[in-house]
Amino acid sequence: MTAPALTAAEADSVVGQAVFDEIIARDSRIEPRDWMPDAYRRTLVRQISQHAHSEIIGMQPEGNWITRAPSLKRKAILMAKVQDEAGHGLYLYSAAQTLGITRDEMTQQLIDGKAKYSSIFNYPTPTWADMGAIGWLVDGAAICNQVPLCRASYGPYARAMVRVCKEESFHQRQGFEILLSLMNGTEAQREMAQDAVDRWYWPSLMMFGPPDDESPNSAQSMAWKIKRFSNDELRQRFVGMLVPQAEVLGIRLPDPDLRWNEDEKRWDMSEIDWTEFHEVLAGRGPMNAVRIQNRRDAHEEGAWVREAAAEYARTQARKTERAVA
Numbered sequence: 001m002t003a004p005a006l007t008a009a010e011a012d013s014v015v016g017q018a019v020f021d022e023i024i025a026r027d028s029r030i031e032p033r034d035w036m037p038d039a040y041r042r043t044l045v046r047q048i049s050q051h052a053h054s055e056i057i058g059m060q061p062e063g064n065w066i067t068r069a070p071s072l073k074r075k076a077i078l079m080a081k082v083q084d085e086a087g088h089g090l091y092l093y094s095a096a097q098t099l100g101i102t103r104d105e106m107t108q109q110l111i112d113g114k115a116k117y118s119s120i121f122n123y124p125t126p127t128w129a130d131m132g133a134i135g136w137l138v139d140g141a142a143i144c145n146q147v148p149l150c151r152a153s154y155g156p157y158a159r160a161m162v163r164v165c166k167e168e169s170f171h172q173r174q175g176f177e178i179l180l181s182l183m184n185g186t187e188a189q190r191e192m193a194q195d196a197v198d199r200w201y202w203p204s205l206m207m208f209g210p211p212d213d214e215s216p217n218s219a220q221s222m223a224w225k226i227k228r229f230s231n232d233e234l235r236q237r238f239v240g241m242l243v244p245q246a247e248v249l250g251i252r253l254p255d256p257d258l259r260w261n262e263d264e265k266r267w268d269m270s271e272i273d274w275t276e277f278h279e280v281l282a283g284r285g286p287m288n289a290v291r292i293q294n295r296r297d298a299h300e301e302g303a304w305v306r307e308a309a310a311e312y313a314r315t316q317a318r319k320t321e322r323a324v325a
């Protein structure tokens with residue numbers, strides 16, 4: 001008995017899958033016009049849009065301190081940093097758009113509270129030392145997570161990450177330097193720095209996502225070479241990076257059980273409070289409602305800018321048409 005003939009679409013997808021598998025196997029890049037499995041496309045849209053939203057929402061905790069930075073120099077640095085985060089969001093929205101989703105759709109999902117963004121941005125920033133802790137811990141964790149993403153199999157995502165990582169390195173150092181200045185200051189300043197690190201340390205470890213055995217997406221994302229290391233591997237790497245830096249700062253990492261396990265070549269640490277993580281993901285973190293409300297207000301108040309830009313683009317297009325005619 002002969003097998004039924006494939007339809008043209010089925011034949012395309014058999015060939016497409018074979019070419020896709022070959023590109024992944026030889027560690028090359030998938031580009032927007034290449035054939036890709038629907039699930040690969042959906043995973044990328046999910047991760048890249050969440051990543052973009054994180055950058056955009058992530059402007060708020062530090063934006064909160066721009067008018068109160070302790071000197072003109074600190075203010076200029078903080079403004080530049082927050083502006084960099086906006087840029088990261090824009091590269092990432094553009095990368096996601098190459099997969100067929102529109103910027104409007106992504107924005108709507110965010111302001112409707114339907115999209116995820118990193119849990120870390122749902123915590124408050126009550127003191128200036130929070131700017132140091134965010135740079136050191138949050139940007140530090142972001143670098144650990146994003147450097148491997150520079151080798152992600154999807155070209156536009158990987159290329160966006162190269163520039164993002166360069167800027168994040170500057171952010172991490174400026175955070176470290178804020179903490180170092182505070183630690184070299186008065187007793188009250190040292191206490192403020194320690195208090196900020198106490199509050200940001202555990203949430204920064206949660207940025208890497210759930211433990212490997214509770215991470216539903218990891219296995220497939222690693223097979224597709226979107227993720228190169230597991231959540232726990234990157235968390236370990238991050239802690240290993242922090243320990244010597246904390247010593248230089250004279251700051252205590254708030255985990256009494258943290259120690260190097262020579263036999264297993266890994267850091268032993270206390271259990272992360274995953275209940276808190278899931279609460280924040282469910283929208284019940286300390287600042288979730290404020291973050292989304294601010295984003296929604298900014299979107300509504302910015303409507304006139306989008307209308308003006310669209311009208312300008314239409315006018316330019318008409319002028320070009322007339323010039324060509």
Ligand code: BYC
Nearest residue numbers: 051054055058085117118119142206207209215216217218
């Ligand atoms: N927060 O199966 P898993 C920055 C979700 S901003 C919220 O391990 P995956 C900065 C996860 O999405 C840069 N949700 O997922 C900006 C999934 O949910 P769905 C932030 C989290 O994707 C301003 C579910 O939990 N970095 O640097 O394989 C100032 C199960 O997880 C979180 C990025 O966005 C979380 N922490 O791995 C300063 C990195 N963790 O979608 C700094 C890009 C997990 O199935 N993203 N979830 O409903 C990634 O690398 C990966 O998506 C993750 C998760 C490692 C986060």
